[in-house]
Amino acid sequence: MRILKFLLVFLLVISCSRKENHPYTFYYWKTHLKLDQEEKKILDHAPVPYVYTRFFDIDKAAGKFQPVGVITRDKSFQTEKQIVPTVFITNQSMYRISAEEIRFLAKNIHDLVQKKAKEYQLKVNNEIQIDCDWTAGTRNDYFKFLKELKRVSGKEITCTLRLHQVKDKSQTGVPPVEKVYLMCYSTSSPLENSNKNSILDVVTLKNYLSKLEDYPVKKMDVALPIYSWGIVTNHLEKHKLINALSRKDLENPGFKKISDNEIEIIKDGFYFGNFLSKGFKIKVEEISDEQLEEVTRFLEKKIPHFNLIYYQLDSKFVSNRNF
Structure with missing residues (x-):
């Protein structure tokens, strides 16, 4: 009996300490669809059979909806993954939108x-993902739009979910979809003076x-997030971003x-393609595997079993990662 109890306790400890495996894939967020050899290898190795691919953005200017940055395709963009079309919509596009405009936008x-x-002969699946940083002021019309898009497309409509939309769900509401994608990044603005990592501060996320x-x-x-950037600060404490900088890029005889x-x-x-003056400062923000592991365990x-989608698929960001 004692041996049996010991074995049960032992198995319980082992099962509790075993790390859960999370199948993963990537977001692809470039306007021109193309894959270099490293990106293709990494994508092919990902166990999830989808790649979430931005098709275009939607903005509203002078009262008219405009598609922005519509994709083009290079012949190198070859993958066995099914494409999940993803569309980014600016929050301002949802302000004071009429029922007629909702129908127009969903159809188009x-x-x-x-x-x-x-x-481009893309093998798309039966899903369209909408990415919008909706707020309390746009929630009702945005949710109506999601329902209308489902009606006109006959597809499964999913959407992204930002951190503030979880914390403040009583104000921002819960979208009328069966699946959401929790965006565990952009924990603060990179253009504010702060010692925190604006891409991902784990304490803030928790x-x-x-x-x-x-x-x-x-x-x-x-x-x-697996992306990185550099935040440039000038003499007036004004900031700008340079995408895809890493700590290695800071090794330069012109830098202190x-x-x-x-x-x-x-x-x-x-x-890095910019004229920068003496006295300007550059701070690099990047995310370690340890930070990603801590967020995953949290x-x-x-929440129950979930897949991971890394943002974003780019050889600059996937090199030397332990996927």
Whole structure:
């Protein structure tokens, strides 16, 4: 009997300590669809059979909806993955939108997705994902739009879910979809003076998601950041972003090291395609595997089994990652 009890306790400890495996894939967020050899290899190795591919953005200017950055395709974009068309819609596009405009927008988004899928012979699945940072002021019309898009397309409509939309769900509401994608990044603005990592500060994320287990949408996958950037600060404390910088890029004789991830420019010149003056500072923000692991283990305590979608598929970001 004692041996049996020991074995049961032992098995329980082993099962509790075993890390959960999360199948993964990627977002593809470039306007021109193309894959280099490393990107194709990494994507082919991903166990999830989908790649979430941005098709275009929607903005509203002078009262008219406009598709922005519609995709084109290079012959190198070859994959066995099914494409999940993803459309980003600015929040301002949903302000004071009429019922007629909702119907117009839903139909035209569906038509343009279908047109591009056919034009570039993309193997799309039966889902359209909408990415919108909706707020309390736009929630009702945005939710009506999601329902209308489902009606006109006949497809499964899913949407992204930002951290503040979880924390403030009583104000921002819960979207009328069966599945959401939790975006575990952009925990603060990179253009603010802060010592925190604006891409992902784990303490801030845990605060926003402290009640995640109460979120009423049943199916939820998780988007994690693998991108990086540099934040340039000038003499007036104004900021700008340079995409895809890493700490290695800070190794330059024209730079004076301030910390492991920050430098001061000591010689005027062109750096990373920008003219930067002496005295400007650059702070690099990037995400470690340890941070991603910590977020994943935290989420396992909040929601059931989930897939991971890394943002984004780019050889600059996938090199030396432990997927």
